[in-house]
Amino acid sequence: MDRSSSSLKFLGSWADSHTHRVRLALELKGLVFEYQEEDSVDPSPALLLHSPIYKKVPALLHDGRPVVESLVILQYIDETWTDNPIMPADPFERAIVRFWCHFADDKLGPAVGLVFSSVGEGQKAAVDQVHENLQLLERELREGAFKGRRFFGGDNIGLLDIVLGCGSYWLAVFEEVMEVKLVDPDTFPLFHAWLRDFEEQKEVKETIPPIDKLLEYARGIRQMMLSLSTDTTTTPTIGAPATGNTTSNNDAAVEEIGLLQESLVL
Amino acid sequence: MAEGENKGLVLLDFWVSPFGQRCRIALAEKGVEYEYREENLRDKSPLLLKSNPVHKKIPVLIHDGKPVCESLIIVQYIDEAWPDRAPLLPADSYARAQARFWADLVDKKMYESGTKLWKLKGEAQEEAKKEFIEILKLLEGELGDKKYFGGDTFGLVDIALVPFTAWFYSYEACANLSAEKEAPKLVPWVKRCRERESVSKSLPDPLKVYEFVCFLKKVYGIE
Numbered sequence: 001m002d003r004s005s006s007s008l009k010f011l012g013s014w015a016d017s018h019t020h021r022v023r024l025a026l027e028l029k030g031l032v033f034e035y036q037e038e039d040s041v042d043p044s045p046a047l048l049l050h051s052p053i054y055k056k057v058p059a060l061l062h063d064g065r066p067v068v069e070s071l072v073i074l075q076y077i078d079e080t081w082t083d084n085p086i087m088p089a090d091p092f093e094r095a096i097v098r099f100w101c102h103f104a105d106d107k108l109g110p111a112v113g114l115v116f117s118s119v120g121e122g123q124k125a126a127v128d129q130v131h132e133n134l135q136l137l138e139r140e141l142r143e144g145a146f147k148g149r150r151f152f153g154g155d156n157i158g159l160l161d162i163v164l165g166c167g168s169y170w171l172a173v174f175e176e177v178m179e180v181k182l183v184d185p186d187t188f189p190l191f192h193a194w195l196r197d198f199e200e201q202k203e204v205k206e207t208i209p210p211i212d213k214l215l216e217y218a219r220g221i222r223q224m225m226l227s228l229s230t231d232t233t234t235t236p237t238i239g240a241p242a243t244g245n246t247t248s249n250n251d252a253a254v255e256e257i258g259l260l261q262e263s264l265v266l
Numbered sequence: 267m268a269e270g271e272n273k274g275l276v277l278l279d280f281w282v283s284p285f286g287q288r289c290r291i292a293l294a295e296k297g298v299e300y301e302y303r304e305e306n307l308r309d310k311s312p313l314l315l316k317s318n319p320v321h322k323k324i325p326v327l328i329h330d331g332k333p334v335c336e337s338l339i340i341v342q343y344i345d346e347a348w349p350d351r352a353p354l355l356p357a358d359s360y361a362r363a364q365a366r367f368w369a370d371l372v373d374k375k376m377y378e379s380g381t382k383l384w385k386l387k388g389e390a391q392e393e394a395k396k397e398f399i400e401i402l403k404l405l406e407g408e409l410g411d412k413k414y415f416g417g418d419t420f421g422l423v424d425i426a427l428v429p430f431t432a433w434f435y436s437y438e439a440c441a442n443l444s445a446e447k448e449a450p451k452l453v454p455w456v457k458r459c460r461e462r463e464s465v466s467k468s469l470p471d472p473l474k475v476y477e478f479v480c481f482l483k484k485v486y487g488i489e
Contacts, residue, residue, distance in 0.1 A: 007467040053371070053404070062360070065360060066469050066486065067360070067363045067367075069370060070367075071366075071368055071370075072365075072366045072367050074371065075362075076359055076360070076362070076363040079362065080359045080360075091343050091346035091347045092329070092332055092334070092343070094342075094343070094346060095334045095339050095340070095342070095343040098339045099334075099335055099336060099339055102339070103320065127368070136320055160365060168412065209403070214368075217283075
């Protein structure tokens with residue numbers, strides 16, 4: 001594909017890990033693109049036009065044609081610009097990558113998000129869940145599908161590294177903001193080593209926002225959440241933002257938190 | 267693992283599972299021989315537990331001893347492992363992205379929404395009906411006047427969605443929701459799909475599905 005003649009634009013939000021996934025993939029492929037920052041609680045007409053069903057970032061526009069959903073976008077990028085592939089060629093290996101991407105989105109991400117949004121006993125259960133999920137990944141690195149590899153993709157970063165890596169920075173952020181231990185290097189030596197190597201990569205450093213900005217952002221949301229919750233023993237859940245008319249300030253704040261929480265998952 | 271001992275294809279499945287049916291349809295489209303193994307979900311086999319230790323769920327396709335899990339991942343695997351015939355995804359990368367988006371949407375919405383139709387009652391059921399109708403209309407809009415979701419060729423999105431059509435009878439019986447009435451443009455598409463042997467041989471009798479739903483309702487204590 002001729003890079004110079006096609007136009008690439010993508011709509012994202014600076015603190016959204018799915019946005020980082022797409023940006024990283026574009027950078028790894030050496031593609032030129034225009035970026036438009038979206039306010040996560042106030043989508044632009046462009047976002048509503050190009051992502052009419054989910055109304056969320058990221059949305060990639062290639063010659064004006066939209067692609068949405070980060071895993072769909074990543075595979076689209078890989079299959080359209082075939083240099084420096086991020087997916088393996090072998091069908092079985094591709095199935096493994098897709099499986100663990102779903103795991104990241106359906107299990108690990110929500111568990112990490114729950115650590116952030118819960119208190120007391122609920123939070124302890126959420127932390128245990130994160131550990132259980134990390135154990136599964138650690139096992140794959142130690143003796144399973146990814147044994148002996150520096151990255152999940154092998155010697156170079158692949159699609160699964162992008163998916164797991166863009167979001168794993170929240171682990172360190174939440175560890176500090178929530179004062180919990182999520183990735184103990186003694187318990188998860190391989191995952192810890194992988195994350196360190198991932199974050200050292202040039203394109204990764206250029207993609208992920210500075211940690212102090214992320215800390216500030218997370219602290220702000222956590223504060224908002226705690227000030228809204230009236231019962232400290234209940235575990236507010238991450239879920240869809242409040243539906244219906246949000247006429248009161250309280251409802252609007254809850255909606256904002258819901259949307260922001262969604263952007264925080266891995 | 268000794269060479270030759272684990273050669274071939276085994277599908278660990280459960281007869282009424284729409285997710286398992288997706289795999290059966292894909293294998294039939296490719297004309298590939300496999301061994302079907304019915305799992306007792308209340309007493310899962312050691313092979314299932316070993317093959318899908320993370321989720322312990324069916325379907326699992328085991329190919330020469332190597333397990334592939336999750337139905338849409340399995341369907342894409344089948345397509346990529348037998349690339350020489352009956353392509354299930356389009357060649358063009360943009361069309362592939364559209365197919366993956368819609369198959370993922372079916373995955374995210376159909377099962378959960380459909381389950382609510384027979385599990386809930388009263389106002390909650392009415393809400394679930396509204397939600398389900400919205401999803402059907404979305405799909406109807408995407409199909410448009412096309413022969414199949416991907417155009418002229420039967421593919422991933424059709425395979426993702428068609429197994430749920432065997433549950434339409436149950437949704438009508440339990441929730442008084444006629445999918446045919448709410449999304450009439452899907453009706454010719456359903457008929458067209460069922461004319462394919464891969465589909466007609468893989469989908470269960472809707473009456474048997476309804477019997478199963480009634481059984482589940484008893485188990486959950488729902489009238």
